[in-house]
Amino acid sequence: MKKYLFFSFILATCSLYECKTPRTQTSKSVTVSIDTENFLSCCAPNLTLPDGKPVWCETSAVLYDNGTVYLANDKEMPTGLSPVFSKPWDRLADTTVQPKPLLAEPFLTSKKFEDFATNGDYIFLTTAFDRVKPGSADWDGFNTILYWKRGNEAQPQVLAPEEGAQNSVAYREQLSRLLAQNRPAFSAGMPYFKVEGLAVKDSMLLFGVREEGESYSKFDYRTRIVAVSFTKKKTASGERLALKDDWRIVTDFDPASVVELPKPLALSSLEYDPIRQVFWLVTSIEKDNLVDAYLWVATADELLNNRPFTLVRDKQGQPIHFGHKAEDITLVGRDHLLLIHDDDRLLTKVGSRTRQPNQAAYTVLKVH
Template structure:
């Protein structure tokens, strides 16, 4: 496999043609993919600190909207900055071009962002947190339970996805998800779960559940996908997304059974609908004993909703395509043939060629689909 360091070749992204249809298709799935570019993104100025501690860029979400590339850091940022930011695609590897921070209050009020999604018609962008913390009897951790959305091009006016128009978080949906994930061990409602995937079709939002169990210290890794229908309605001058009450588990993918040769433990870290190809992409990642890695999977909409297994994407040599040394946590289609992956390598000093990651950087990868 050939790895090529970036030479700011991403200007071609500006000419990516967006798909305007919202209709799901079941076209032929891609056969292979190749890593064609890697680099480090500068998320903020070197030496940035918060409460006297260095801030690390633990980028966990990425979205290309046809004009800009949006990123989200799953850690809080100092005042005046934001965990959500964007860059022009041709400046991803250019350390002299700082990001534009999205400083509207809702962006800083949410904590631990995990995944972006975009409706197939590119009308709306959504961003979810992990939903992995809640404080019984208090509201201090409600901010970990937040889904934001905004009209494409109007990222300065994000809304909180909630049953009403005044809530500052999406905590109202937490119990519905917990009840859906109930098991024999945890009847009624599961105490703990973690969301790391978000995808949007023209009618539904789909969430990827990475962890579920008793607590953040006692859980099982998963690649479970749940869905809920949504609609758009007018609320004064604004368009508001409303969720139905039809939450369901649509796919419970067993990674180990699909390919026992893969390392363990792998779990879902991203889910994305690709309107260019009419398929869903999934990343499964791992962080164990100092090992960081991620694998790419693909599935048709009909197979996903029928609870059939995802297909592992391979390289041209027939080996599983993966990102050794990097925990890829989200992906976004750039055009019909390329995907952009962003990695959350936590605080590891990972490398690309001779480059060593600095605290203010995150690794990105571009895949070319064959």
């Protein structure tokens, strides 16, 4: 009887005070609001390339880690700078604090970075995989996945089948064959595709594909996600990571299923949120000088079993969107998301301020 009364008391107390236990947040229950919008600077104003053209800040990748924001530009930078750099989180918009360039050789030889990801142990950074030149290694740098132990960004390694490789172009054929499955017109593999998303969950990498088709000028917009596992291998100098041979398409999603949204929307970022155990997906549109982006969410079970993502809305039920081409998303603390925007060379605005060439817009979201 005493034991029964004790448990009755606990149940009553929990009812009164809403006792909380850890649980996975369902994709249907997520709402967000815009917390902050601002500009950051990739470099000093009026910086030019050797040909005299201005350096444009076209940020395509972002990662928050322990008070530092890591960013990547998808265009080359002048000598002495790097397309990969960092700024303190609490000084992100401060124009008096110059970015710190990451000058390790792989950051300088890889081309067109698109997305960061982390599983808490390693940080990954992928390029677009959107071009290769048959019979030549000239464009192999566009096909690169870098990784490093957290806190060791001075020594990035190349993810490749063979130790010592300068790029990850060896994995391009596997991606090409996979994306061409059940497409008779592409029996030799997908000729052109573009990776814009990267996420990592435990020991599984997930690549988000935005474009597929015959060439960079003739393609279809996509929101497809490819998963592959990775493993650690011992080497004479320590250890390295390598991908397994279990490539598979886990998501083939059509944002047009939500009829109220503009078209064509396609994937521009993917991120795993270990706190809520969900994946965040960003889709964007760039059409006739219109840029915009929308946020989606799915549980791991939904993503891995090709079930639709849920459009994220505010508390009033309206879709969250940004008026910028959001390119990457990262979790900041428990309840905030940072989105970096790549508006190409459009002079977009934040409030009444107009973007300058050395600037990129960003948005901070509050998750409720």
